[in-house]
Amino acid sequence: MSFDALNLVWIFVAASVVNNFTLAYFLGLCPFLGVSGRLDTALRLGLATIFVMLVTSMFASALNAWVLPHAPYLRIIAFIVVIASAVQLVETIMKKASPALFRALGIYLPLITTNCAILGLALFQTNREYNFLEGIIYALGAGAGFTIALVLIAGIREENDLGQIPRIMRGAAMSFLIAGILSLAFMGFAGLFSSAA
Amino acid sequence: MKRPTDLHDTFRRGLWRDNPVFIALLGLCPALAVTNSAINGVALGAATTFVLLTASTLVSSFRKVIPKQVRITTFIIIIATFVTVADLVLAAMAPAIHAELGAFIPLIVCNCLILGRQEAFAFRKPVKPAVVDAAGMSIGFTVALVMIGGIREILGSGTLFGVIVMPAGFEPWIIMILPPGGFFTIALLLALMAHLKARREARLPRHEDSEPEGAV
Structure with a gap:
């Protein structure tokens, strides 16, 4: 495997399990507590979060390349606006493409905006100076890690209710x-x- | 509404009875992420206090001008602006603390406590109660951060605010300053809160609060 591909694999593994966003960085704890009671909701929310992370990562790369070098003080505001728009985008697409999933997610979809894991992703990606492709892989890894943690907890909590x-x-x-x-x-x-x- | 007793009550509510971290479970991400020492708790608490106070003041002053439909976006942008200010000021005045807290200063934007107070209180009330509410909530938040940070620092490093407090033979529980320690500390503190609440309710069986506990 070439060095580049290996590097991408490491980024994915590091983001998903080693530095798991929820369990090592404490990001995204609010949905973690809110929806981790049921396995199927947890999985769906995880998938929606992965998608928003992907879109955010792409936009954050673009912002980092063209806008923020000229106005570094706009970083936080620019990222949060991008995230809010990305969530809106996901909402619109999902409403059209998969109304059933849209209804199932309900209120949790707009709430992804205030999931600090997403803003954290954009910030960490900037701090580590990842390029476009690395950013996408990082987003996939972080999203996968968040979903794994959410699903694991939901599974354990479902069992726990019986104890x-x-x-x-x-x-x-x-x-x-x-x-x-x-x-x-x-x-x-x-x-x-x-x-x- | 303007009576001092009401203001007093608003202040005390945030401080303890509706404590954002222990009762309402808001703002947990920063509460756990940076609190491996008490001093970090103070620093993040101070930054959050600044953002919450300024954002509440601004939102409350402009509450009649902000259109209802875009209020959440407006809140977020106001909050993000003040977080940027806090971030730049900390970077200039206290670079060591800024480096220690890292990405968690920008992440104050996503603290649901701040957005929650704008939506639930500042947008509906005049400036004075809004400021008092913000002060109570942020002091309550800071107290919680320092409590968590203090427990983790004492057990994990044997120090408190950098001063050695444990006897020389004490072997630090490294796990307490690592991520799992944060989860264990908050779990035990929440259990303690639940215990205190249960005991208080047992002592006053007929007493009912004007508001349900945990209401945001």
Whole structure:
């Protein structure tokens, strides 16, 4: 495999499991708590988030190339406007292309705008100076990582509902405890990099 | 509405009873991400306080001019503007802290606590209560950040605000300053809050709050 392709694979692996956005960077915790109660909703929201991340990453690359070198102070505002528009775009396309999915996602679709994982993606991509292709791969990896974490938690929480949990631990406290244990498990992936380097 | 007792109540509500982090579960991403030490908690809390206070003041002053249909976009752009200000000021005045917090200063934009207060309070109320509400909420947020940061720093590094507090033989629990420690700390603090709430309700069986708990 050429160096370039290998580099892209590493970016994907790093973003999806090693530096998982939710479990290592604490990004996107709000939807994490909100929709992680049911497996199918979690999966759908994950897929929509991946799509928004892809669109955002492309626009962020374009902004970084042409606009922001002239006006660096506009970075945060430019990114947030791009994200809001990307969510609007996804909403419009989905409404036309797949009305069933659109209805199923409901309120969670517009709420993707305030998912800090998306803004985080645009900012990290800028900080690391990824090019267009690397940005897309990074977005795919980050989105996949977010979806994996969301689906894992949702699965565990569905099982958990059947168990006996002390009253004070019910709800958010239990979700965070599960997230902590998952985060601990995901730290194991860090070994991938030290052994490769 | 203008009576001082109401203002006092608005302030205290954000501080403890509707604490944004522990009760309403808002703004959790920054609350966990940067709080591996107490000083980071103070820094991010201060930045968030600045943004929330200025954004609430502006939104509340212009609440009659902002069209209802585009209010969310307007809020976001106002917030993003003040976050940019905070980001640049911190980078100039305290580069060390700015480097430590990294991308989490820009990410204040996505703190749902700030957007939530604009929508739920500042857009509907005059400037004075809006500012008081913003102050209460942001102090409550900062207190929560410092609590989480303090616990993680004491257990994870054996220090508090950089001062050694644990005995010499103490072996730091490294895990507490790593990501899982953040999740464990908030889980236990939430359980503690639930316990305190249950105990308070048991003591006052007939007492009912004017508002449901956890309402945003």
